[in-house]
Structures are given as structure tokens and as C-alpha cells.
Amino acid sequence: MSETDRGPVPAEPADRLIEVFDLVGPLYRRAQRKVEQEAPIEGLSVGVRAVLNMLREHGPMTVPQMGRAQALSRQFVQRMVNDATAQDLVGAVPNPAHKRSSLIRLTPRGRAAITAVIDRERAVLRQIDGELTEAEIAACVHVLSRLLRLLDDVDVD
Amino acid sequence: MSETDRGPVPAEPADRLIEVFDLVGPLYRRAQRKVEQEAPIEGLSVGVRAVLNMLREHGPMTVPQMGRAQALSRQFVQRMVNDATAQDLVGAVPNPAHKRSSLIRLTPRGRAAITAVIDRERAVLRQIDGELTEAEIAACVHVLSRLLRLLDDVDVD
DNA sequence: TCAGTCATGACAACTAAGGTGTCATTATTT
DNA sequence: AAATAATGACACCTTAGTTGTCATGACTGA
Numbered sequence: 001m002s003e004t005d006r007g008p009v010p011a012e013p014a015d016r017l018i019e020v021f022d023l024v025g026p027l028y029r030r031a032q033r034k035v036e037q038e039a040p041i042e043g044l045s046v047g048v049r050a051v052l053n054m055l056r057e058h059g060p061m062t063v064p065q066m067g068r069a070q071a072l073s074r075q076f077v078q079r080m081v082n083d084a085t086a087q088d089l090v091g092a093v094p095n096p097a098h099k100r101s102s103l104i105r106l107t108p109r110g111r112a113a114i115t116a117v118i119d120r121e122r123a124v125l126r127q128i129d130g131e132l133t134e135a136e137i138a139a140c141v142h143v144l145s146r147l148l149r150l151l152d153d154v155d156v157d
Numbered sequence: 158m159s160e161t162d163r164g165p166v167p168a169e170p171a172d173r174l175i176e177v178f179d180l181v182g183p184l185y186r187r188a189q190r191k192v193e194q195e196a197p198i199e200g201l202s203v204g205v206r207a208v209l210n211m212l213r214e215h216g217p218m219t220v221p222q223m224g225r226a227q228a229l230s231r232q233f234v235q236r237m238v239n240d241a242t243a244q245d246l247v248g249a250v251p252n253p254a255h256k257r258s259s260l261i262r263l264t265p266r267g268r269a270a271i272t273a274v275i276d277r278e279r280a281v282l283r284q285i286d287g288e289l290t291e292a293e294i295a296a297c298v299h300v301l302s303r304l305l306r307l308l309d310d311v312d313v314d
Numbered sequence: 315t316c317a318g319t320c321a322t323g324a325c326a327a328c329t330a331a332g333g334t335g336t337c338a339t340t341a342t343t344t
Numbered sequence: 345a346a347a348t349a350a351t352g353a354c355a356c357c358t359t360a361g362t363t364g365t366c367a368t369g370a371c372t373g374a
Contacts, residue, residue, distance in 0.1 A: 012283075012286070013282075013283075013286045013289065013291060013294060014279045014280075014282040014283045014286060015279065016291070016294045016295070016298065017282045017285075017289075017294060018275065018278065018279065018282065019298050020294065020297055020298060020301065021188055021278075022210070022214075023298065023301040023302060023305060024181055024184055024185050024188065024301070025185065025207065025227065026226075026227050026228045026305055027181055027301055027304060027305050027308070028181050028182065028185040029227075029228050029229070029360095029361085030228045030305065030308040031178055031181065031308060032331095033228075034308055045330080045331085046330085046331075047330090047331070047332085050182065053179065057179075062351090063351080063352080064350075064351070069183075070182065070183050070186075071183045071186050071187045071190075072186070072331095072332075072333095073332070073333055073334080074350095074351080074352090075332090075333075075334080075335095075352090075353085075354090076331080076332050076333070078351090078352065078353075079332095079353095082352095082353090098341075098342095098350085098351085099340080099341065100339085100340055100341055100350070100351055100352085101341090101350075101351055101352085118175065121175065121178075122171045122172065122175065123171075124307070125170075125171040125174045125175065125307075126169075126170075126171045127307065128174075128303055128304075128307055129169070129170045129171060131303060132170065132174075132299075132300055132303060134170060134173070135296070136296040136299060136300050137170060137173045137174060137177065137300055138173070139292070139293040139296035139297055139300075140177055140296055140297040140299075140300040140301065141173065141176050141177060141180065142289075142293060142297075143289055143293050143294055143296075143297040144177065144180040144181070144184055144297065145180060146285055146288060146289060147184060147285075148180060148183055148184050148187065150281070150282075150284065150285055151184070151187040151188060151191055186331095186332085189360095190333095202359080202360085203359090203360075204359090204360070204361085219322090220322080220323080221321075221322070229360095229361075229362095230361065230362055230363080231321095231322080231323090232323090232324085232325090232361090232362075232363080232364095233360075233361050233362070235322090235323065235324075236324095236361095239323095239324090255321085255322085255370075255371095256369080256370065256371095257321070257322055257323085257368085257369055257370055257371095258321075258322055258323085258370090
């Protein structure tokens with residue numbers, strides 16, 4: 001119906017990857033909204049949530065590291081870290097590697113908050129556990145990671 | 158390093174799905190930025206691009222339909238359609254099914270613009286064609302689709 | 315058929331995610 | 345020691361996307 005005139009298209013891998021991107025958009029937006037609905041309980045903005053989650057799974061990091069890891073500008077992450085600090089969700093500890101840039105790490109309160117959020121999300125995701133195989137999920141992670149690396153040259157700052 | 162005290166975690170499927178979401182965020186943002194860098198050539202905002210792309214692969218649709226399809230508010234899509242109309246990228250045709258809500262479809266100019274954009278993206282994606290199998294990509298699409306459906310109850314408007 | 319409800323388009327106001335530019339300060343590096 | 349790069353801080357801005365409201369025209373069901 002939407003084909004112009006050159007007949008059926010072979011649908012090469014690149015096209016299937018475009019399908020992936022077409023899914024990423026709506027998924028991202030829906031997930032954002034879900035987080036917004038849930039997180040207010042803890043009073044977390046999406047940005048703060050992202051920071052806490054990074055610290056949760058990666059351990060203490062510096063602000064610039066987090067920015068690079070999430071493809072966010074250093075300044076934005078800084079603001080989120082400042083917010084989180086004001087709420088006593090994260091704290092700074094001296095960084096042995098870089099004297100200027102301290103390591104940010106979760107406070108007990110921060111850990112409790114992010115754990116609660118993640119647990120609630122896990123509960124939602126468990127609803128579809130049975131329908132997806134481990135292999136499929138692994139493949140998905142793999143494909144997305146590769147795509148991410150492809151776009152990595154997009155540098156911030 | 159970030160484990161609190163309850164030892165190694167089994168990493169159930171729900172956790173792997175959280176990994177998926179952790180990838181979706183950065184991927185979405187990087188993709189947005191790439192689009193922003195490319196699209197200015199055609200003068201397309203991200204929203205307009207999304208509309209054109211929907212029409213490209215789905216054929217003519219009404220504004221509310223597009224909103225639902227992309228989990229975007231009706232009003233936002235409307236604005237994008239208005240923008241696109243002003244640029245002569247899309248046009249309205251009478252809708253046999255609903256007399257009030259006309260069908261939006263690509264104009265030749267619109268089709269040319271979105272085709273150019275997609276082709277450029279396809280070229281980028283072809284760089285990694287060889288590294289991902291068809292099966293992996295298919296699995297990825299499957300997983301993302303399922304997740305999308307899970308979050309579907311989030312209704313706009 | 316007529317009342318009531320529903321869906322659409324239009325417009326306005328708003329929120330928040332996220333970027334950019336700049337400056338002073340402090341680390342690294344050579 | 346000088347030059348360069350990285351960090352934090354702050355201000356400003358862009359724009360994606362929502363929400364609210366209203367008038368109007370379209371279905372629907374009694």
C-alpha cells in the first residue's frame with residue numbers, strides 16, 4: 001500500500017535494523033512515562049533515576065564517566081547528581097585516581113530508593129518472563145549493544 | 158562491587174530485561190542526535206521525521222491513529238502533521254471510514270525527503286550488517302515488540 | 315429521529331529533558 | 345614551568361511532548 005513503484009523490497013538486514021529503531025522510540029517514551037508514574041513515590045526524576053541505576057550496577061563513578069556511559073552531557077549528569085545529593089541519595093567520596101573529580105556513590109537512602117524502583121519494575125517484567133527465551137533476550141541485548149557502539153562516535157561536549 | 162550484602166544474584170530473565178531497558182535509553186538519545194545532525198539537511202524535526210516514517214511504512218493514516226501507534230499524544234502528532242503540511246511534506250485526503258478525520262499521506266516531496274533520510278540511515282546500518290545474524294535481529298525485534306505490548310496499557314489522552 | 319456521547323482539530327500554556335556556552339580552578343602532561 | 349585538558353558551577357536555551365479546554369462535527373442507541 002505504501003510501496004511506490006519498484007515492487008517488493010528484499011528487506012535486507014539494514015531494514016530490519018531500522019525496525020529495531022522504530023521500536024526503540026515508542027518503547028523509550030512508554031518506559032519514561034511508566035517511570036514517571038512510579039518514581040514520584042520516591043520523588044525521583046528520570047535523570048536522577050538513571051544516575052542511581054548506573055551507580056547501582058556499576059558501583060561508584062565520577063560524573064564525567066556517567067555522562068559518557070549514558071551518552072548524556074557532563075553538565076546534565078552533574079545537575080542530576082547535585083539534585084540527588086540534595087536529597088541525600090548519593091554522596092561524594094575522594095577519588096584516588098583523580099584528585100579533582102570525586103567518586104559519586106549511593107547513600108543507604110539512595111540504594112533503598114533505587115532498589116525499590118527496580119524491584120517494582122522487575123515485578124512488572126516478570127509478567128512476561130515465560131514468553132521470552134533467555135536466548136532471545138540475550139540476542140536482543142547483543143544487537144542493541146552493537147547498535148549503541150555504532151553510534152558511539154557521537155560525542156558530547 | 159555494587160552488591161550490598163546478599164551475595165551473588167541469580168540474574169533471572171526479568172533482570173536481563175532491565176538490561177534491555179538500560180540500553181534503550183542511551184540508544185534512543187544517540188539516535189535522536191544522529192537524526193538531528195542528518196535531518197537538518199532536509200529540515201525535518203524529529204517529530205516530523207517520525208510522522209513521515211510512519212506514513213512511509215504504514216501508508217495513509219489519521220492523526221489519532223498515528224498517536225496511538227507511537228504512544229504520542231494526539232495533539233503532538235497533530236502539530237507535527239501541521240508542520241509537515243506547511244512544508245508540503247504531507248497532505249490530507251478524505252477518509253471514507255471517518256468523515257471528520259481525514260487521512261494523512263505523503264506528498265511526493267515528503268516521500269522523497271523521508272526516503273533520502275532512511276537511505277542515509279540504511280547506509281550507516283549496513284556497516285554492521287555482517288556482525289549480526291538475521292536470527293539475532295529477529296529476536297531483538299520480537300523482544301522489543303513484546304515489551305512494547307506490556308507497556309501498552311499506558312494510555313494517552 | 316433526536317439526544318447524548320465520543321472523536322477530532324485547534325489553540326494555549328506548561329513541564330521537563332537535555333544541550334550549549336562560558337568561566338574559574340585544578341590536574342595532567344610534556 | 346608552561347601548556348593543555350578535565351572538572352565543577354552556573355546561566356540560558358531549545359524542543360519534545362503533555363495537559364487542558366473548547367467548539368464542532370460524527371456516531372450510537374433508545
